Amino acid sequence: MFRREKRSDGGDDDPNLRPLPSYSLLYSPPLVDWHHHLRSPSSVADLKFLSRIAAETLRRSKPLRYHIFCTDQIVCSQIIDLENFSKRLEAFYTHWGKHKSDLWSSSDAVAIATPPTSEDLRYLKSSALNIWLLGYEFPETIMVFMNKQIHFLCSQKKASLLETIKKSAHEAVGADLIIHVKAKHDDGTALMEEIIRAICVQSKSDSPTIGYITKEAPEGRLLETWSEKLGNSSLQLTDVTNGFSDLFAVKDVSEVTCIKKAAYLTSSVMKNFVVPKLERVIDEEKKVSHSSLMDDTEKAILDPSRVKVKLKAENVDICYPPIFQSGGQFDLRPSASSNDEDLYYDSTSVIVCAIGSRYNSYCSNVARTFLIDATASQSKAYEVLLKAHDASVSALKPGNTVAAAYQAALAVVQKEAPELLPNLTKSAGTGIGLEFRESGLSLNSKNDRLLKAGMVFNVCLGFQNLQAQTNNPKTEKYSLLLADTVIVSEKPPEVLTAGCSKSVKDVAYSFNEEEEEEPPRVRSDLNSTGVLPSKATLRSDNQEMSKEELRKQHQAELARQKNEETARRLAGGGSAGAEGRGQVKTSSELIAYKNANDMPFSKELAIQVDQKNEAILLPIYGSMVPFHVSTVKSVTSHQDNRTCTIRIIFNVPGTPFTPHDANSLKFPGATYLKEITFRSKDPRHSSEVVQLIKTLRRHVASRESERAERATLVTQEKLQVSGNRMKLIKLADLWIRPSFGGRGRKLTGTLESHVNGFRYATSRPDERVDIMFANIKHAFFQPAEREMITLLHFHLHNHIMVGNKKTKDVQFYVEVMDVVQTLGGGRRSALDPDEIEEEQRERERKNRINMEFQNFVNKVHDLWAQPQFKGLDLEFDMPLRELGFHGVPHKSSAFIVPTSSCLVELIETPFLVVTLSEIEIVNLERVGFGQKNFDMAIVFKDFKRDVLRIDSIPSSSVDGIKEWLDTTDLKYYESRLNLNWRPILKTITEDPEKFIEDGGWEFLNMEASDSDSENTEESDQGYEPSDVEPLSASDDEGNDSESLVESDEDEEDSEDSEEEKGKTWEELEREASNADREKGDESDSEDEKRRRKVKALGKSRIPDRRDPKGAHPKRPKFK
Structure with missing residues (x-):
């Protein structure tokens, strides 16, 4: 559809990575009015439409090596990453100032000229500087860096793009960015002289030293003119290649x-x-x-x-x-x-x-x-x-x-x-x-x-x-x-x-294995399948098998190491990383009023709710008796005709599922009121009282629960707010999970990085969370790819409170696109300009948000690289989607993804974060032929932790999971059934010595048990007739079993032996009863009689199943 043409204007009007010559249309699809778009590109939608169609056509055509110019008819949509530009420009000036005498040859200015584009593959430091600093290669552009000024000489379209970085350049290094626009047919001589004069003025010298890249010969009219101007001027030229080499050496x-x-x-x-x-x-x-x-x-x-x-x-x-x-x-x-x-x-x-x-x-x-x-x-x-x-x-x-x-x-x-x-x-x-x-x-x-x-x-x-x-x-x-x-x-x-x-x-590779000379030895000429090789084969035809063998060898070594490690840990008296289970905490002594004088005065003997003192006052025998609301277990009301009944049940010692109360220990001989019922003829007052009690009880229970959770929190250091000491790193318009709760509309907040931690806050003063760097165990950055959100996730060492929730996982996210779709509108065509523009906006929004998060992560990484944070070993980890798999870690299916140090699922709640270093072994359960899915059981080094189960993983993922587990040095086993892990771990912790003596975790090795059973079966199948008469298989059956081992001579003697063995049911039953009577065991159950009957019947039918030669049938095998 496209024809490559030569450009007449030198190809210098648009910046891009390795530009190509422009393309012209030769054929138009019948469904698109190309003439309209090419003749009058009057709207942004039209121009984006043309750009999309052109890009899609090129994508479907033969892959091209180079990127594409934006032609004059298409608006150039490239943007420069301002944060990246500022950071790297500052790094360049810092490096230049620090190593000015040794690496930058004491240069007062640095002049870099980028040559025109070429279809040849080549690597130039000038082009590398363009891409490193600006993100794109700017062909036929001259850049001159001075202490207080930066000069660019380029074409008009490049200049319009460079206009966006003026403010960033001044903020980063305090330099003014001056752009000299070269006309299309101008050689730029006047502009070059203006730049050279600026160099002399800035350096305050008539012959300043200017650095350039010596090995890059000038190409094209513009660069040749520039080189000639430098040579004929009073400037002293010096090579600064070493400076750029050192600048580019360490990557961010x-x-x-x-x-x-x-x-x-x-x-x-x-x-x-x-x-x-x-x-x-x-x-x-x-x-x-x-x-x-x-x-x-x-x-x-x-x-x-x-x-x-x-x-x-x-x-x-x-x-x-x-x-x-x-x-x-x-x-x-x-x-x-x-x-x-x-x-x-x-x-x-x-x-x-x-x-x-x-x-x-x-x-x-x-x-x-x-x-x-x-x-x-x-x-x-x-x-x-x-x-x-x-x-x-x-x-x-x-x-x-x-x-x-x-x-x-x-x-x-x-x-x-x-x-x-x-x-x-x-x-x-x-x-x-x-x-x-x-x-x-x-x-x-x-x-x-x-x-x-x-x-x-x-x-x-x-x-x-x-x-x-x-x-x-x-x-x-x-x-x-x-x-x-x-x-x-x-x-x-x-x-x-x-x-x-x-x-x-x-x-x-071995191509002629059958021609290899080997020393004489006894061997089979058949391969494992019993088929002779028909031709020379490659050694790597069995490459998958060799990988499997390598994996098995590695897993065997891991099993040995794991058993030794477990033995050492159990011998030390516990399991590593044990956090222990929470002990039952007793409530504090409940006091509604310190004395009777504190009780509110009441004219009527009616049920009252004192919200201030968190008590209810009940009329009993003419007196108001106070009860703390925490003693109330439940309160209900029931209306029958005109009478309302209020029933209150209290927490008393000895009741199942009642929390332990310190008062029962303080007054062991006291009598407790368990239940009380009141009748009333005022239904409105009854319902109001019940509602007040329930509301107060719920409020107190929530507060006490939060207080109990806060009591278990580890005290955190205080956040040191950065103030003006350092440039604030922040990310705005973020949602938080878990949310703060409370009433009112939820609000977005801003995440800020301070001296020793992060602070997230919304516009509400009570919605604020501080996360200390020292408390961060894992940090994750997951850009939106197939998901609707881009997120930062922190998994903590110790719990913190978010609102009134105690959590170890805090997540900040932004929705990159609307999850809601309008159903009322009609369905639009894929080539509808509005549809295309909307898709483009969504892509731009997603890319912008991902870039903002990436910039935030990069800046935080630079902060964490400082010496005071080295010991924390902090870095943002990114999930490896190509290693992910679907499974059910909690209640719903999710896409679970490994990272370099964890196994995570960060989209659905509750979140899943498993630290790989805390895993003891992994057992893959229900693995076998014919199974559509299997389960994964993760056993932790802390045996007090419950085993984590991930269910319903597709069987197609099993090989990838095995490969991942093996590469991360995690020992895994396979089983055909699900195991009950709680008693297994209890047995291990109670008797660790026996666990080690029995081979440690090898009781899970299904392959070892299979090989044992196969060896047993092979010994049975390997039986060959011999001159020695075989013995009976068991002694329990007595002489009856002799019918199974008869010689051929006995069969030929008489046919009566056949008739003898073919006894009727009645005869067999009679013999069995007589035998039982002789043994004194006539109380057999019906099941036992039925079992013997089937057993005897089986023996009586054996001769009928022999083959014509009289050979015994094969023994049935049970697996």
Whole structure:
């Protein structure tokens, strides 16, 4: 539908990520009046409509590598993230001032010129600065940073976008942003001279030092003119590349998130597309060229849905064309290319594959080497490379030098295979981010820069030009390469591409297993299914089975560790993390009046309610007797004709379900009034009295309950309000769960971050909640994807009060779209402009809210990174939706999602937050063939806690849950039935020694019990006739059982034996009665007689079931 055309204006009028040339329409769908929209784009709705149709058409067409320009007919809707811009501009100026003399070459100003766009893949620091600072690449734009001014020279449309950041620039660094708009056919000379004069004025020098990026040669008329102006001026030019390298080295939270998404896409393409593709090609012996594999893999990266990755295609790109190499021609540089030769996969061949993808311009990389029928020397070389690569990754710790990574790899090779040292690559990789190779962060032996948390590296290590012992020219030379994307953190380094395995078992393929020479040994020529292999097969044909075996081995090790840990904990006299159960609390002494004089005076002997003293006064024998309202258990009224009856029942000692009262202990011999009834002829007064008593009783009970709950609260530190000491971090218009309650309309509030905690408050003075940082156990940020709300959730160490509710979970959320839908209006077409505009507004609102929450989270992360909060180990965790599953944790079905440290469900109430470190074991119940769903029982290390059950999980999720549990080092078991866990845990805690002696948790191991039963069955089935006469199966049946073991000779002697055994029912019953009479046991129940009758009948029918040869039938098996 679209044709690519060349632009005549140089393509500099619109900012975007890697712009493309514009497109013109060649064909119009018949249902759309394209001429109307193209001829008179007079309204915003029309323009959005055209933009939507164009974007949808491009999305359905062949995936393109680059993003798209906004043409002149379509309004450019890009916006700059002002908070991100302010934060990073401030970071840039701070870094410049701090390292001005060493990294920024004492420059008075920094001038960055971005060249025109190019369809070639290239990485420029000028473009990286654009994206890092502004969020987009601004081609053919000159930026000059000075102490008090920032100058931009660009086209009109870029200028209109930059106008929005003037205020933010001044607030962030106190600099005025000045924009110089270049006319379309102007070379900008006058504007450049104006900028140079401003540099001299600002620096108060005739020859100030100006920093620029030396390695970026000027391209295009504008940049060439600028370069010529700088060269002919009195300015002193100096290189500031090192300054930008150090500035970009440490990534913030949003940058790390982009890199993680890029790495997830990269590893998914390798795991779910490249590896299956190679296996299929090799197994079917197809001829496929390297370049063809490259093209197919590039399409998979550009269309994430092909590998089941939920990323938008317009946000992803490739880092470089995917590299496939085999057949003796290897180049381990990222600049290598895939040739047109066919993939070579004969014996002893090696296949090297490297792919890199970008998300929002942030790069990631992974490389793997696949071995086909590897020789011993090839296998050894790969194992050494694997160890060296792991050592290099482990050395990436804050405080180490960058050179430590390469030195660690060097030490492993020196120890394991010193003969391979000359073949080792000269570095172990480079830093990675907006640039695929960040200068100054090369992992070589000479780089003495210190590693910092937040740095990201492409750890790439290999052996090149190794010699194989073969005469085949395509396999005599080979290379090995491994690469992963790794984040440096305070914890062990995080390998982002670990989802794509590089273990020997998963990359080594055996193509000619039947030709392998093995020492003579006794073995079966059949495989497990009893079928001879028909052709050469791949070792990884059983890849799923091998993963299952690895998981079983890991689970077996976890079982051993878990049993040892449980034994140590039980031997210590308790379970870790035990919070204990709440003890019964006694109420305080109930006093309505201290003396009789305090009682209110009453002229009439009628029931009265004293709300001030929380008492009821009852007329008894002519006197008003007071009772505290807490002693009332219930009050009811009943009307019969004209008479009303009021019945009051009191709490008395000894009554079931009555709370313990201190008064019963103080007066053990007292007599208590249990019930009293009054009659009245005034129904209005009766109902009024009953209502007052109930209302007062409810109020007092609620207050006492709240007071009891508050008494159990742990005292929290007081919130230190930030005031003017720090810039306030806040998020407005939030709802809270649980709500404050009370009467009146619910109000939204504002969440503010202060010195040592958060404060949420509405416009009502009594609606306020303080959450201390020290009390936060887990913090979660869940943006709206398929849900209607974006939320922040805090799971606390100790309970706090929200209103009058005691809770450990507090959530703040915003509804991103209206849940209510108008039913009265007619159904509108999908192409209705109003419908499209409404959808666009909803998307913009959702994206805006998600961005606001993300900015708040980023700022709080920066606050938590300060030294005083290091010990709290606080960070916002995000649910991993791709690992989620449906289940019923409470009463209704919900989507339960794991995070890095928890299992959560944060949408439905009550919330579910399970800390993984507190889990002892997980038992998957009702797992078996034919079951549509199963249950999960989570047993905590604190055996006093009730076992958490998540019911009705679809059986399709069982494999994913097992994989997740195994990767998080949680031991799981499977059972076919639901277990009653309360007596099981009680037995364990009462006799822990016996529990350990009996194998610990292995009583849950269904596979072990199955294998035992299978061994028993196999021994029964393995019986073969022998010369020795078998013995009877049991001694209980006496001589009757001899009929089951007869020789063939007895059968041939006579046919009378058949008739003898075929006794009638009456004869069998008579014999049984006589036998019982002799034993003196004639009092058998009818069930016992019926059991013996069936047993005898079974014996009498056995000969009839034999086969013609007289063989005994198989024994029935019971499972």
